[in-house]
Amino acid sequence: MNTNELTKEQQIRHSLIYMLPVSLSSLLPLVTIPIFTRILTPKDYGILALAMIYAIFMCGLSNFGMSIAFERNYFQYRDNLKKLAQLFFSSLVFVLMNFVLLATLTYLFKENISILLTGSDQYWILILTAFAGNFFLNTVNNFYFIYFKNAEKVKSYTKYKIASNILNVALSLFLIVYIRVGIIGIVMAQLIAGVLLFLFLLHLFLKKLRFSLSKSILVDSLKISYPLTPSIFIGVLNTQFDKYMIGLLTTISGVGVYHIGKKISELIFTFMTTLENVFNPQVYQRMFNKHDEHSQSIGRYLTPFLYISIFVALSVALFSEELLTILTPVSYHGAIPVVTILSMYFGFLFFGKIIGMQLIYLKKTHVSSLLTFLSVGLNVALNIPMIMKFGAVGAAWATLLAGLVSGTIGLIVAQHYYRIQYEWNKIYWIMGTFFTGVIIIFSMHLLAFPYLWSLFMKAIIVAIFINLGVRYGIISKENFGEVKSAIRFRSVVKA
Numbered sequence: 001m002n003t004n005e006l007t008k009e010q011q012i013r014h015s016l017i018y019m020l021p022v023s024l025s026s027l028l029p030l031v032t033i034p035i036f037t038r039i040l041t042p043k044d045y046g047i048l049a050l051a052m053i054y055a056i057f058m059c060g061l062s063n064f065g066m067s068i069a070f071e072r073n074y075f076q077y078r079d080n081l082k083k084l085a086q087l088f089f090s091s092l093v094f095v096l097m098n099f100v101l102l103a104t105l106t107y108l109f110k111e112n113i114s115i116l117l118t119g120s121d122q123y124w125i126l127i128l129t130a131f132a133g134n135f136f137l138n139t140v141n142n143f144y145f146i147y148f149k150n151a152e153k154v155k156s157y158t159k160y161k162i163a164s165n166i167l168n169v170a171l172s173l174f175l176i177v178y179i180r181v182g183i184i185g186i187v188m189a190q191l192i193a194g195v196l197l198f199l200f201l202l203h204l205f206l207k208k209l210r211f212s213l214s215k216s217i218l219v220d221s222l223k224i225s226y227p228l229t230p231s232i233f234i235g236v237l238n239t240q241f242d243k244y245m246i247g248l249l250t251t252i253s254g255v256g257v258y259h260i261g262k263k264i265s266e267l268i269f270t271f272m273t274t275l276e277n278v279f280n281p282q283v284y285q286r287m288f289n290k291h292d293e294h295s296q297s298i299g300r301y302l303t304p305f306l307y308i309s310i311f312v313a314l315s316v317a318l319f320s321e322e323l324l325t326i327l328t329p330v331s332y333h334g335a336i337p338v339v340t341i342l343s344m345y346f347g348f349l350f351f352g353k354i355i356g357m358q359l360i361y362l363k364k365t366h367v368s369s370l371l372t373f374l375s376v377g378l379n380v381a382l383n384i385p386m387i388m389k390f391g392a393v394g395a396a397w398a399t400l401l402a403g404l405v406s407g408t409i410g411l412i413v414a415q416h417y418y419r420i421q422y423e424w425n426k427i428y429w430i431m432g433t434f435f436t437g438v439i440i441i442f443s444m445h446l447l448a449f450p451y452l453w454s455l456f457m458k459a460i461i462v463a464i465f466i467n468l469g470v471r472y473g474i475i476s477k478e479n480f481g482e483v484k485s486a487i488r489f490r491s492v493v494k495a
Helices: 007-035 042-063 066-077 081-106 110-118 124-140 142-150 154-178 184-210 213-248 254-286 294-318 320-327 332-348 350-361 365-390 394-417 424-446 451-471 477-488
Strands: none
Touching: 007 110, 007 154, 007 184, 007 294, 042 110, 042 124, 042 184, 042 213, 042 254, 042 294, 042 394, 042 477, 066 081, 066 254, 066 350, 081 110, 110 350, 110 365, 124 142, 124 184, 124 451, 142 184, 142 254, 142 294, 154 477, 184 320, 184 477, 213 254, 213 365, 213 394, 254 350, 254 424, 294 320, 294 332, 294 350, 294 424, 294 451, 320 332, 320 424, 332 350, 332 394, 350 394, 365 394, 365 424, 424 451
């Protein structure tokens, strides 16, 4: 395994390879959303969104923070294959045991859970399937992908991500469009794709790593993960409370519209996670290797990733009207302002990824939990009155405001424990242009400006942002040449 810092060309190459599954997963909704929204109603999507609240909550509890502990401790045992295998399989078995226990409890109380979430006892099968599907597709399989990412096996990571995405979408299209099973087809496809991938990758890993468990390594991981348990509960409340309150205070159809808007804006976060797969191991290596000028080098290193992430967020926010008009029928167009507002929220979450790394590196996971409590308190306090007044749009604004306040406080706290010397002058211009541009377009949409005026202003904002990239050397002939070189797949680093 290569433990050295990657060259710029290698980082660009790895970024491009990691972006293949993300590009695919981003393009696939362009195929499925126009089809599904013409078969499934906003109410169907509302029921799905409410079922996913429970699924995400229980998957977080099943995970118990072990994926974060595994990612952190991987670098501690990376040079000892036996202990690395013990870390991997101990984490995997622990999470699987949690799932079996929680799935059993879910089945025993299935009708009560369904009534609590949807007001009806007839959706328990959807809720249980959503839990199992999300667990296998996103929770337990994530341990394989963390391993690939930290080992810098980018080709393996990409290959299996793409296979998972294609299989999931193909199954969902077959179940919903051909078999016509309804909204449950989405979670059934996740379950089938997730289980097949889990079994296949388990077979591959057992060839490379000898199955072995270690109580001491598991306990050491739990020391990192268990303080994160409260943040699992609170984190789900923080990200899903808005949907539940919309269903409670307005209509389930309103939840469906909001769900579509959030699903599109979440593509930004998915893209940032792809970039994180490149910069995360590099930042951790600088931390663990006590890089000579680690604080300054990390700050300089992260600026291009921030710029690229915000450029994607800006693009989604500015062109949310065009996206929703093309992808969905009129009944879903109420999600346009939701996408615009939440794009600002997800763009700002770039800093949240770094905050987590700073605190986890120093094993300050209890601080992370406290910050999550703060975020949830703000989210709940703002969501209730905002939803009652403005519905789904109010939920989006509440989420953004709570995220800005709690994120700023989290940044200050993380800098206190592990200081990263960010290039603040560049960051102020990048973030300032982002927020100013999005708010201008949102205001023009709200005031019903002629579309051509709005389109002209969008072009100006994009031009200004590109100019920033040129000024800071992020968009340059040199980097363009590096990208062209990286695209030559015959020179890709062997996985």
